Amino acid sequence: MTTAETKPTPTIYKGLAGVVVDTTAISKVVPETNSLTYRGYAVQDLAAHRSFEEVAYLLWYGELPTPGQLQLFTQRERASRRLDRNGESVLARIPDNCHPMDVVRTLISYLGAEDPDEDVPSAEANLDKALRMFAVLPTIVAADMRRRRGLDPIKPHHGLGYAENFLNMCFGEIPDPVIVKAFEKSMTLYAEHSFNASTFAARVVTSTQSDIYSAVTAAIGALKGSLHGGANEAVMHDMIDIDRPERARDWLDAKLTAKDKVMGFGHRVYKNGDSRVPTMYEALVEVSEHFGERKWLGIYRELEDEMVKRTGIKPNLDFPTGPAYHLMGFDIGSFTPIFVMARITGWTAHIIEQTAHNALIRPLSAYDGQPQRALGA
Numbered sequence: 001m002t003t004a005e006t007k008p009t010p011t012i013y014k015g016l017a018g019v020v021v022d023t024t025a026i027s028k029v030v031p032e033t034n035s036l037t038y039r040g041y042a043v044q045d046l047a048a049h050r051s052f053e054e055v056a057y058l059l060w061y062g063e064l065p066t067p068g069q070l071q072l073f074t075q076r077e078r079a080s081r082r083l084d085r086n087g088e089s090v091l092a093r094i095p096d097n098c099h100p101m102d103v104v105r106t107l108i109s110y111l112g113a114e115d116p117d118e119d120v121p122s123a124e125a126n127l128d129k130a131l132r133m134f135a136v137l138p139t140i141v142a143a144d145m146r147r148r149r150g151l152d153p154i155k156p157h158h159g160l161g162y163a164e165n166f167l168n169m170c171f172g173e174i175p176d177p178v179i180v181k182a183f184e185k186s187m188t189l190y191a192e193h194s195f196n197a198s199t200f201a202a203r204v205v206t207s208t209q210s211d212i213y214s215a216v217t218a219a220i221g222a223l224k225g226s227l228h229g230g231a232n233e234a235v236m237h238d239m240i241d242i243d244r245p246e247r248a249r250d251w252l253d254a255k256l257t258a259k260d261k262v263m264g265f266g267h268r269v270y271k272n273g274d275s276r277v278p279t280m281y282e283a284l285v286e287v288s289e290h291f292g293e294r295k296w297l298g299i300y301r302e303l304e305d306e307m308v309k310r311t312g313i314k315p316n317l318d319f320p321t322g323p324a325y326h327l328m329g330f331d332i333g334s335f336t337p338i339f340v341m342a343r344i345t346g347w348t349a350h351i352i353e354q355t356a357h358n359a360l361i362r363p364l365s366a367y368d369g370q371p372q373r374a375l376g377a
């Protein structure tokens with residue numbers, strides 16, 4: 001018989017690295033072939049040929065919409081964009097020196113609190129709630145960015161598509177189609193990535209039979225960290241710090257000597273490059289050329305060349321997205337909230353999938369603290 005003393009030490013999978021915890025039909029990441037598919041479609045093809053609304057529909061319903069389905073879906077999305085008066089007043093009361101991720105997290109909590117169907121777990125109800133969050137998040141992110149600039153919010157424009165409407169709410173005008181397309185590509189690339197940390201957080205919360213807003217709130221918290229979604233902001237802070245392409249090498253030298261992580265590089269799953277980077281890099285080139293500003297691209301190339309030469313570690317999606325968003329005119333603090341606007345689609349698809357095939361997520365731990373001891377008198 002095995003006693004406590006003779007029991008073999010269990011294998012620890014630190015960070016759950018390499019552990020397959022469940023199946024999913026939403027997306028497939030294949031690092032060996034550098035491929036990523038959403039419901040079977042290559043993400044590069046979706047980014048090139050489909051709108052972000054179509055991608056959202058695909059992630060939620062499993063198929064691309066027919067023209068009729070898209071029309072109906074678009075109508076519903078456009079009708080759900082407004083933040084109500086109470087929501088506006090919650091936003092206005094959040095300190096404007098907090099991180100903008102605190103604002104989106106709080107506003108999602110508020111949406112849950114005001115939804116009488118918050119705890120209805122059916123797929124149909126959750127699809128409605130997902131669409132509401134998808135539609136209203138751009139209004140929240142744009143209004144928050146503008147108030148930090150001392151500007152009034154711009155109401156959603158129901159005649160505009162998702163990307164154009166968001167850009168208009170941020171900047172008061174619709175930018176050149178090159179910028180709109182580059183932005184929309186980033187949204188498609190950011191939409192979904194299997195069991196990443198934030199999606200997993202959402203699935204853990206869902207597995208306890210909690211509600212969709214609580215799961216999304218947890219996911220937002222996980223995405224904020226700089227090892228995950230927060231890296232897109234960190235990349236831009238680093239690039240501003242580097243300032244000139246010719247300074248990139250010395251900057252990297254200091255980072256690597258200090259054994260600091262270089263933001264925007266490396267990935268838990270991709271060890272030979274992130275499948276999404278070539279598409280987003282192309283978008284960064286287009287945006288740079290459009291504005292005639294090649295400095296960030298210069299820093300990008302120097303840093304990538306040097307990092308790969310010295311460590312073999314390649315960029316992830318946050319590396320091209322950071323400077324692309326900066327060039328588009330977004331404040332750095334809004335970069336990760338924009339990631340939330342995209343990933344709300346993937347998160348909610350996973351929440352619905354987890355609900356349909358639920359098992360409480362509760363792994364084991366190996367205790368390595370004090371042996372049992374008596375309290376004494």
Ligand SMILES: CC(=O)SCCNC(=O)CCNC(=O)[C@H](O)C(C)(C)COP(=O)(O)OP(=O)(O)OC[C@H]1O[C@@H](n2cnc3c(N)ncnc32)[C@H](O)[C@@H]1OP(=O)(O)O
Pocket residue numbers: 015226227228229231260261262263264265266267268269313316317318
């Ligand atoms: C959308 C996204 O979430 S994409 C990821 C965004 N995050 C970042 O860009 C943050 C920077 N990158 C990282 O911190 C890591 O690459 C992670 C967290 C993304 C993945 O990490 P893991 O798979 O856990 O790899 P881990 O951190 O164990 O790294 C393995 C080795 O590579 C090194 N390494 C990995 N990434 C980096 C990096 N960005 N800079 C410097 N060294 C790195 C580690 O120091 C470690 O070296 P060691 O074995 O000598 O200790």
Ligand SMILES: O=C([O-])CC(=O)C(=O)O
Pocket residue numbers: 190192193195196197228267268269316317
């Ligand atoms: O998959 C991951 O671990 C992180 C990532 O790239 C994403 O969430 O897009």
